[in-house]
Amino acid sequence: MPFSYTLQALDTGTAARAGRFTTAHGDVQTPAFMPVGTVGSVKTLTPDELKGAGCDILLGNTYHLYLRPGVETVSKLGGLHRFMGWDGAILTDSGGFQVMSLNELNKVREEGVEFRSHLDGSKHLLNPEIAMQIQDGLGTDIAMSFDQLVELPAPIEKIREAVDRTLRWAKRGLEERERLRGEGRGAMALFGINQGGTEASERARCFATLGAMPFDGFALGGLWVGEGRKLGLEMVERDCGDFPADKPRYLMGVGHPIDVVEAIARGVDMMDCVLPTRNARRGTVFVSTGRLVVRNAAYARDERPLDPACDCWTCRRFSRAYLRHLFVSGELLGMRLASIHAVHQLRALVRDARMAILEGRYAAFRAAFLEKFHSGETLAKAGA
C-alpha cells in the first residue's frame, strides 16, 4: 500500500507536529492546507497555479462529483487526477456532510442516507459501502469514512446515537475497502472520523472504539459548525490527546488563519476549507496583517500589492488599485488573482509553521503571527 506517514518533529513548546506522508501521487508535507476543488476544479484556478502556490494536496467533494459528471465518467476518463489535470495528491470527503447539509429531504437510516440531488431532484442512496466505491472509482489517494453528523445543538441522546452509528458505519467502510482490495481495487488510504460534537465525553467514547480500527489516519468531525473558536479548539486539544502519534490528524472545514495556527499548535496535521477561496471570489482576502476588503475605496489608487509581505504571483505583479478596479468592474480576472493570493497565503502559512516546528520555535511563531495579524497595518481603517 502506498500510504505511509512519518512524524518528523514535535515542537518543544506546543503540541505542534511536522511530518510527511507518501501517496501514489507524491509526498505531502504536514502541517498541510488543502484547497477545495468541489466539482473538479479549485474554483477559477488551474492545477499549475495550485502547484505554483506550493500545494501538494487538494480536496475533492464526492457528493458533487458523484452527481456530476458521475463516477463512471471520471473513471472512464482515467480518474479524477487525470480528468482535472492534477498530479498531486487528492483527498476526497465521503459525501456524508453534503447529503446531510445540502438536502432537506434526506432520510437517514441504518442502511445509509437516501437523498435527492440538488441538481435535478433525482433519488440516490449513499452509505458506507457506496461511499467507498465512489471514492475508489474517482481514484482518490485518501478516502474518508462515511459518518453521521448531528446538527448542533442537539440532545445528548441524539449525539450518542450518531456516535454509535458513525462507529458501525466506520466498520462497514473498512470492510468494503477490504472487499475492494480483494478485487484488486481500493488502493486508497482511508481515514476514520471522530464524532461527538462538542461533548467531550462522547468524543472520547467514540475514539475509544474508532482508534482501535485499522484506519490510516483520523479526522476531527463535527467541529467548526458554529460552536465558536474557543470550544472548537478545546475539542481539538482533547481529540489530539487521544489520537495516535504515528497517524496523520485531519481537522475538517478549517481555513481561517487564526484557526489554522491554533489547530496546528494543538497537534493537527491537515486542514481544508472553502473559506479562503470563496472569500477571495467575493473580494476579501486574508493578508499577514488581517483581512483586506479589496473593493474598499481607500485602495482605488493604492500601488501596493494586496500584501506587501507576500510573494505570491498576484502580489508580485498587481496593485491593490488594479484588483479593486477588477472587482468593481465585475471582471473575472479579479476573482482569479485574489484566489491565487488566498491559496498561496494559507500554503505559505503552513509552510512557515512547519519550519518553525522543525526548529522548535512554534510558540514564538504563533505569537508573532497573531500579533501581526491583529495589527491591521497597511489596511484601510474600515471595510467597504
Added chain:
Amino acid sequence: MPFSYTLQALDTGTAARAGRFTTAHGDVQTPAFMPVGTVGSVKTLTPDELKGAGCDILLGNTYHLYLRPGVETVSKLGGLHRFMGWDGAILTDSGGFQVMSLNELNKVREEGVEFRSHLDGSKHLLNPEIAMQIQDGLGTDIAMSFDQLVELPAPIEKIREAVDRTLRWAKRGLEERERLRGEGRGAMALFGINQGGTEASERARCFATLGAMPFDGFALGGLWVGEGRKLGLEMVERDCGDFPADKPRYLMGVGHPIDVVEAIARGVDMMDCVLPTRNARRGTVFVSTGRLVVRNAAYARDERPLDPACDCWTCRRFSRAYLRHLFVSGELLGMRLASIHAVHQLRALVRDARMAILEGRYAAFRAAFLEKFHSGETLAKAGA
C-alpha cells in the same frame, strides 16, 4: 517618434501583406489579431496567458476606462500598461463607437458627443480633443481618431454628413496631438478612420481627404455592423486599394476566422474583436474544423482536446469532457480555458497566415484553411 511600419512582403496570388511595426512597447508583426481588453483585462486572462498565446498587441476601450477607473487614476498608477501588467503594445479605440452604440441618450453635435454614463447616468462630453487627451493619459501606443458613425441602413445624405464630420474631427484630433506634443506629451501613433458605410463612393470621397492627412495608419470604420460578409469584403477590397502601402491598415471589429482570412487576402494588417473571447466564455470556440459547442452532450466522455490540431495550453492539457463538465457545472475555469484556446486560435491563424504570405502561398493557405474549417471533422453533428 517610436512608431514605424515596415512592409516586409506582398503575397503573389492575393493582396495579402506581411509587415511589422515598432512601438515603445515592442514590435508587432502583421497580420495581427488584437484581443480586446475592454476595462483593463482581456476577460478572464492574465497578461502572461496573452503572451503565452503569442499576442504582441491588445486593444483597450477608451470609453470604459475613461468612466472607470478614470484616466487620472490610470495615469497616476503609471499608465494602462503598468496598471494591467501588460508590457506589449496597446491600441485604444477613440470611444466614439461606444458613446454612440451604448448610449441612447447621446447628442451628436459638431463640438462632439454629449452622453450619459451607462454606469451611473452622469453627463460627459467626448470629442476629438478629449479623445486624444484620454488616450494620451492612458499611455496608449496607438490612438484612434474620433469619428462619427452612422447606423446603417441610412439615407445617403446622412452618410455624407457623417463623412464630412469625420474628416473635420480627424483634423481636430491631429491638431490636438500636435498641441500635446508641444507640451512633451502625445507620443502615441494616431490612426485615421475611413467612413462612408457601404457606399463605395462615399468611402472613396472620405479617403481622398483623409489619406492626405499625416496619420500613422488607417482604419476601415463602419463595417461588420450587419451589412454581411460579401458587402463588407467588397468595401475592404475597395479601401485597401486606396490605402497607401507604407502604412498599416486596421479593420475594426472583425474576429470570425473566415473574415480574418478573407480580410488578410484583401490587404488588411490588423483586426480586433470581442467575438472569440465572448463566445468562449459562453462555451463556443472556433477550432480548425469549425465551431465547437463545448456543452454538447456528445463531448461528455470525449478525451480529445477541443482541437486536436491546436497546441494551446488548454488543448495540450485538458479534454473536451473536462471542459464540458466545467461549463455544465458553471465553473469559471471553463471560461478561462476556453478563452485561452480562443485567443491562441486566432493568434495562430494570423501567425500561419503571415508565414504563408512570406512564402508567397497565401491563396493556397486560404483555400486549405477554408476547406478544413468547413469540414466539421471531429465535431459533434448538432450544436447543443
